[in-house]
Amino acid sequence: MHFGVRYGLLLVAGLALGTGAAVVQLRQSFAALGIENGPWRTAAKVGTKDASVATRATVALRGLLALPEREAIYFNASSDSQGRKLTGKCSYLVSGGALDARWWSLTLYDAKGYLIPNRASVYSLGSAALAPEEASNWQVDIARTRRGTHWIAMPDDQPFELTLRAYHPSPKLLAARGSVTLPRIERRECRT
Amino acid sequence: MSRWIGPLIVAVLAALAAWYTTLAAAPMVIMDRAWEQLAAQSGFNRMAHGPLVTAESQFVVRPSPDLAYSVCAFDLTQGPLRVHAHPVPGHYWSLTVFDSETNVAFVESDRDSKGAPVEVILATADQTVPAGVRKVTMPGAKGVALLRVLLNDRAEFDAVTKDRKRSYCRPLRQP
Numbered sequence: 325m326h327f328g329v330r331y332g333l334l335l336v337a338g339l340a341l342g343t344g345a346a347v348v349q350l351r352q353s354f355a356a357l358g359i360e361n362g363p364w365r366t367a368a369k370v371g372t373k374d375a376s377v378a379t380r381a382t383v384a385l386r387g388l389l390a391l392p393e394r395e396a397i398y399f400n401a402s403s404d405s406q407g408r409k410l411t412g413k414c415s416y417l418v419s420g421g422a423l424d425a426r427w428w429s430l431t432l433y434d435a436k437g438y439l440i441p442n443r444a445s446v447y448s449l450g451s452a453a454l455a456p457e458e459a460s461n462w463q464v465d466i467a468r469t470r471r472g473t474h475w476i477a478m479p480d481d482q483p484f485e486l487t488l489r490a491y492h493p494s495p496k497l498l499a500a501r502g503s504v505t506l507p508r509i510e511r512r513e514c515r516t
Numbered sequence: 517m518s519r520w521i522g523p524l525i526v527a528v529l530a531a532l533a534a535w536y537t538t539l540a541a542a543p544m545v546i547m548d549r550a551w552e553q554l555a556a557q558s559g560f561n562r563m564a565h566g567p568l569v570t571a572e573s574q575f576v577v578r579p580s581p582d583l584a585y586s587v588c589a590f591d592l593t594q595g596p597l598r599v600h601a602h603p604v605p606g607h608y609w610s611l612t613v614f615d616s617e618t619n620v621a622f623v624e625s626d627r628d629s630k631g632a633p634v635e636v637i638l639a640t641a642d643q644t645v646p647a648g649v650r651k652v653t654m655p656g657a658k659g660v661a662l663l664r665v666l667l668n669d670r671a672e673f674d675a676v677t678k679d680r681k682r683s684y685c686r687p688l689r690q691p
Contacts, residue, residue: 330523338527342534350542371620381542384618387578388550389662392620395610426608426627427666429582437578441571447581452668487578491608491666492627 349378354400356382359502363407363509364399364488366501386437387487393498399488402435404509412481414514415467420507422460426492427451430507432466432476435483442477449474467512481515543618550576551616551658554589561597563588563663563685568673584676586663588685593657595689596639601663602682603631608666609680613638613652615659622652637688645688661685 349356354365356378369375370383371392383390390398403409404416418430431448434440439447449464453474464474478484488507490497497504554575558564565586569579575587590597601611603626610625611634624634636650638661645651663683665676 327519330520331526334520334523334527335530338530339534341527342531342536343538345531346535346538346542350539371614371618371623373619377536377539380618381539384543384546385577388546388576388618389612389614389660391610391612391664392623395612395623395625429580431578431580431582433578438574439569439571439579439581445570447571450582450668452582452666489580492625 346381350381350385354382354386354402357400361399361502361504361506363401363403363405364506365401366397366399368393368501370398393493396489396491397493397498397501399490399501399506401486401488401509402483404511406511408511410484410486410509411514412478412484413516415465415478415512417463417465417510417512418486418507419461419463419510421462421505423451423488423490424494424497424504425490428488428490430464430476431487431489432478433485433487435485437485440477440479440482440484442479444470444477446475446477449476544616547614547616547618547660548658551589551660554587554660555591558587558589560589560591561685561687563599563661563683565677565681565683568670580664581670582667584665584667584673584680586665586680586683588661589658590638590661590685591658592638592640592643592654595687596637596643596645596651597685598688599636599638599661599685600683601634602679603629603633604665604676604679605631607668607676608664610664611636611661611683612664613654613659613661615654616656619655621654621659639688 357365357367359366367379370390429448429450454462465471466476466478563586567573569581613622615621636652637645638652639645641653
């Protein structure tokens, strides 16, 4: 094969491979956010040029117009606490305690980051909805139909993601975002 | 085989360069597309007070159903823009200004303003603004200003909207 053709072919292959790898990396997971805490992934320096290119790209694709961390931090999960992918074929119990922030919310999205239509229009749970005695020990069901006191609707079998927002996080929470205790995501029964 | 070593090195370097370039360009490309969509829906240099967020009403990826959003896609080509965020008492609210690469050029919330309105003038570096105003220098002409208001309960959306409709963005010098 001619010298120039070899270089040309592999140059094109390399460009395609690199571009494809970046697209797959962005679409498949939150791993590019960089900070791991159980099933949750979060990032540092969101909304600034100091964030890594992978973080900036991931936030643009999966959380465009996100607030910088002095206002809010975002924890995202696409798997349960045992590392299994979140799926509408199963129901889940999410349980947690107080977060060191002004308020928080937990929202369910499809794998592309959009709310999923459901008859009850129930997409999230916010700390404002908790009774004072629940603040340090709360639970929410993720299932097709309402069960306990708090419920987020998951109306079909598709994969889904959870986003936990903590607004006005304390300096302590910001510093310990990779190690602080975050809500557990436990899988319950599944349909076959 | 040795004839392939050089091309293979080129392929690896090209792959790394393409990977990095794709990631680096993504924010600008995605923001540009979002800006065009927002401007097509609501125009630009004006604040659009969005409806209650539902699965049928999502203006951006990963919207929070616990927030009421007002959004202003802006273009400073014709001159600076005044952005005014009116307080919503008893609620978290914030004004964020994003540049065309998704960087935050300005953010303030009710905690910063202690409940008072927040008003800034967005302008590029070469544009002059009156003395005494809060100028936010934007690196380029285009961007998005976003007002968020927390709904303690989604049922209070209409009441909150009365206040947030007093927020606006408009050219500093009206034609």
